[in-house]
Amino acid sequence: MIPVSAVTLGPEVEASVLETIRSGMIAQGPRVAELEARFAELSGARHVVAVNNGTTSLIAAMAVLDLQPGDEVVTSPFTFVATLNAILAAGATARFADISLDDFNLDPAAVEASVGERTKVLMPVHLYGQCADMGALAALADRHGLAIVEDAAQAHGATVDGRGAGTWGIGSFSLYATKNLTSGEGGLITTASDEVADRLRLLRNQGMRARYEYEIVGNNYRMTDLQAAVCLPQLAAYEANVARRRANAEALSAGLADVPGLVLPTTLPGRTHVWHQYTVLVTDDAPLTRDDLAAALAERGVGSGIYYPKVVHDYDCYREDPRVVADPAPNADRAARQCLSLPVHPALSPADLDTVVAAVRSSMGAS
Numbered sequence: 465m466i467p468v469s470a471v472t473l474g475p476e477v478e479a480s481v482l483e484t485i486r487s488g489m490i491a492q493g494p495r496v497a498e499l500e501a502r503f504a505e506l507s508g509a510r511h512v513v514a515v516n517n518g519t520t521s522l523i524a525a526m527a528v529l530d531l532q533p534g535d536e537v538v539t540s541p542f543t544f545v546a547t548l549n550a551i552l553a554a555g556a557t558a559r560f561a562d563i564s565l566d567d568f569n570l571d572p573a574a575v576e577a578s579v580g581e582r583t584k585v586l587m588p589v590h591l592y593g594q595c596a597d598m599g600a601l602a603a604l605a606d607r608h609g610l611a612i613v614e615d616a617a618q619a620h621g622a623t624v625d626g627r628g629a630g631t632w633g634i635g636s637f638s639l640y641a642t643k644n645l646t647s648g649e650g651g652l653i654t655t656a657s658d659e660v661a662d663r664l665r666l667l668r669n670q671g672m673r674a675r676y677e678y679e680i681v682g683n684n685y686r687m688t689d690l691q692a693a694v695c696l697p698q699l700a701a702y703e704a705n706v707a708r709r710r711a712n713a714e715a716l717s718a719g720l721a722d723v724p725g726l727v728l729p730t731t732l733p734g735r736t737h738v739w740h741q742y743t744v745l746v747t748d749d750a751p752l753t754r755d756d757l758a759a760a761l762a763e764r765g766v767g768s769g770i771y772y773p774k775v776v777h778d779y780d781c782y783r784e785d786p787r788v789v790a791d792p793a794p795n796a797d798r799a800a801r802q803c804l805s806l807p808v809h810p811a812l813s814p815a816d817l818d819t820v821v822a823a824v825r826s827s828m829g830a831s
């Protein structure tokens with residue numbers, strides 16, 4: 465079976481972890497600091513604060529904004545549940561603007577319509593490895609005096625007009641096992657603000673400035689040096705890995721260009737895509753449904769993924785919550801019904817890519 469994602473950590477990672485174990489410094493220490501410095505270079509962010517996972521990084525990013533009950537956060541309904549849970553953890557209300565099907569990200573026109581008196585934060589999600597339309601969204605946030613928190617969990621190193629994901633506001637990245645960069649579990653928060661970075665560092669470590677001097681009510685969000693040791697060697701190889709993802713995406717798009725019933729993903733002008741996922745839409749008039757295509761691919765030894773099968777708030781646990789405001793979002797509904805992610809990860813061989821293309825073509829009845 466060709467998996468939709470693969471964790472492939474080489475001898476550099478093994479050596480890095482072993483060295484860390486032998487150093488005796490396994491909790492937060494010098495390797496976490498080094499990871500922060502190296503990710504600042506990769507992302508172009510002024511400050512990077514490492515935490516124990518991506519959800520924590522979103523929660524901490526929201527916490528520094530001091531939101532009040534009733535304050536609204538406008539975000540995408542087509543995202544992973546952590547985006548919504550972080551908004552609720554901050555005590556705020558979530559509003560959902562529709563996405564554009566060109567990039568699966570917030571549509572600035574829809575956001576404009578969702579912004580109201582109580583809106584305090586704009587929270588774009590850079591889904592699948594391509595940033596949202598940050599030029600338009602940052603201008604809109606500026607016009608309405610909104611803070612920006614970017615859920616960049618899937619978009620390490622992606623750019624818009626040369627500017628990195630996580631540099632328009634407070635950025636949140638995940639280092640979960642299947643993300644483009646991983647520490648098993650881990651998260652990275654980016655900010656240009658000295659003050660926000662300072663708050664985040666306090667928050668991460670029980671609110672403590674000097675030993676047993678508690679300045680704010682904090683928590684333990686610390687990353688360990690063991691986690692950092694897993695991630696650090698991947699940074700040197702990251703550009704090459706993204707280049708492989710991009711080449712794989714190009715091979716898939718070339719092989720699938722003329723298949724009726726499929727809409728292929730594109731990279732929009734001015735943006736670089738880091739291809740966390742290669743996601744097609746299976747149109748309603750296709751010879752088989754998205755779910756049937758996934759099953760047919762599995763029979764042919766090709767894994768695929770559905771990210772995500774429903775809009776994020778369409779679950780009973782959110783249904784009655786007055787802090788979850790579900791405005792209509794037809795594009796997000798369509799994406800949830802039709803999306804299918806195909807393997808694009810760097811461990812794919814040319815033969816694997818041929819297998820994926822051939823399996824999709826034959827399943828769809830394209831010769």
Ligand SMILES: *Cc1c(COP(=O)(O)O)cnc(C)c1O
Pocket residue numbers: 517518519520543544546547589615617618638639640649650651
């Ligand atoms: C992975 C992910 C997160 C959460 O990250 P974890 O490290 O799994 O906690 C948040 N948002 C999106 C869009 C993600 O893909």
